[in-house]
Amino acid sequence: MIAIESSILNQIEKIVGSKYLITKSDLLYNYSKDCTSNKEVVPSAVVLPKNTQEISDIITLCNETKTSVTVRGGGTGVSGGALSNHKGIILSLERLNNIIEINKVDRIAIVESGVITQDLRDAVLKEGLNFPQNISSASSCFIGGNVAVASGSPKSLKYGTTKNYVVNLEVVLPDGSIIWTGKNVSKNATGYNLTQLITGSEGTLGIITKVVLKLVPPMKELVFMVPFTNINNLFKCVKHFFEKGYSASSIEFIDAVGFRLASQFLDNTFHTTSDVQGVLWIELEGEYPEKLMDRAIEIGEFVNLYTKEEVHIADTPTEVKKLWEMRSKVGEAVINHTFFRDVDIVVPRSKVDQMYEAIVIIANKYNFDYTVFGHIGDGNFHVNIFQRKQQTIEEWENNIAIWVKEIFLKALELGGTISGEHGIGKTNLPYIEDAIPTNQLKVMNDIKKLFDVNQIINQ
Structure with missing residues (x-):
């Protein structure tokens, strides 16, 4: 950990007050992690400004002294974006909460x-x-x-x-x-x-x-939870759903491993007659309950062409929340299961079956454990690769770099990219040159230099 000059910290303390400048090691540890598994960097100092003017005063000082700043929000990211780079301060936005x-x-x-x-x-x-x-x-x-x-x-x-x-x-x-x-x-x-x-x-x-x-007006929601014993039928169902001109507000997916982990985590297995290989959630929205129910009947008949499992339907707020619970808790179930790396890829919706097949092939090739879930309706998969207990962190880091790159390259080959919603952060930065052409990266770097001449923010 590199210490910041005491004169700089003294000036920051004058801006925010001693209570809101953290330098004690036990308190700094609270800002050493986000939700990126196995990543931990204890910062040199953390500052908690209360408003825009205090932030302006702090950044002016940091720019003049070339002190680097890492901006931190809620710390829920999985790409390492909120982790300190050791050289400067973490600026937390937690007090700007009005x-x-x-x-x-x-x-x-x-x-x-x-x-x-x-x-x-x-x-x-x-x-x-x-x-x-x-x-x-x-x-x-x-x-x-x-x-x-x-x-x-x-x-x-x-x-x-x-x-x-x-x-x-x-x-x-x-x-x-x-x-x-x-x-x-x-x-x-x-x-x-x-x-x-x-x-x-x-x-x-x-x-x-x-x-x-x-903001928009709220809509009435209706949700299907659809189990599949044949994963190919699941992907056919999604493709034909759009080919037939149907629309939905959400179409979500978890694979067999995600289904098992979430069921165990919630102690709620949603009784099925066979071996579930994947589950879809299809959410419909509408202003008028009668029209929404007419659409639901039609789509219910459609999904029954692709699965023999019981299709669960919810149309009241309480039931909708309950039916979504398994999908919404799969991330927590994975965290409860083991350390993992969340690979956030996105491909054209028409290529989701090819991407899923490629993930299975890559996992079999390297013999790693994983689950796939996410926003299948817009082509955005989260591949959670699990760390095995017998692996050291060094072995894990070396292996994961190879596995992740191969998944990324396949997503790029299919016309997708390496992050749909989690960002690049520090974790995905080594792969950025694979994802973005050199001339496009130059434009981005030039924009960064124009805004941030001294390269102090979120380096």
């Missing part, structure tokens, strides 16, 4: 970036509106982090990812200056779209301090 305004006429919410995403969703629902991203880690992730990595969710099939709902951002640039990237309007054809440039940039271009989000 919901400033929910505007029912303009249908926008203005919030600070440290607001917990579920708190935001609950607040807008009370006003009769909805932020339509049911992100798995919503109970602990921050909305600023969701914007920074353009998080997706099961509802991304219908609504797209978080970036589709970002209207405007307040950002502290690496020189300490404060800008708004746009206006709080639904149309804006004035100048470059800085809002979307910052969205998904993983904190490399500036620190998001306030977020303006578009």
Whole structure:
């Protein structure tokens, strides 16, 4: 761990107060990890500013002294983006947690970036509106982090990812200056779209301090849970669903291993007559219950062509939540099972069966244990590769680099890419040159240098 000059820490302490500058090792440990398995970096110092101006003052100082800064949200990422690089401070956004305004006429919410995403969703629902991203880690992730990595969710099939709902951002640039990237309007054809440039940039271009989000009316939901004993029929069902012109707000998937782990974790096996090889969740939305039920009857008849297992249906909020539970808890079930690496790949929806087949072949080739689950409706798979107990961390790291690269290369071959919603962070950075052409990377590096001359933020 590299110590920061005491004079710099003294100046930061004057900005935030001694209570909000952490330098004691036992407290620093709380900021040494995100949700990336087996990754732990104890930072030199952590600072907890309370507002945009304090962040501006801190970043101005860090820029002048060339002190590096790692921005941290809720710490729920799985790509190592919130881990310190040892050379500077971690700047935590946890105190920027105010919901400033929910505007029912303009249908926008203005919030600070440290607001917990579920708190935001609950607040807008009370006003009769909805932020339509049911992100798995919503109970602990921050909305600023969701914007920074353009998080997706099961509802991304219908609504797209978080970036589709970002209207405007307040950002502290690496020189300490404060800008708004746009206006709080639904149309804006004035100048470059800085809002979307910052969205998904993983904190490399500036620190998001306030977020303006578009809201939509809430919809009635109906969910099918569909077990399959034949995995090929599952993929045929998904392809034919779209070929026939059906639509859904979510189509989610877990494989046999994920089904078993989630069942054990919840002590709830959803009795089936045979060996389940995969499960689909198909969620429909609508304004009118009668029309929604008519669609459900038609789609229920359709899915019964591909499976003989009992199809579970839920149409009340309580039942819907219960039916989603297995899918929503599979991540926790994996964490409870072992250390793992989450490989977040996305391919065209038409290629999901080829990608899944390739994952099975690669796993058999290298003899590793895994589960596959995710957002099959938009081609986004999460391959969780398990660490075996007899492996050392060094053996694990060496092996995983080879396995992950082969999965990434297959996704790229199929027209996909190496992250659909978790971002690049530090974990996926070694593979970035495989995913992005050299001339395109140069443009990105030039943008980074323009924003961050001294290269101090999220290096």
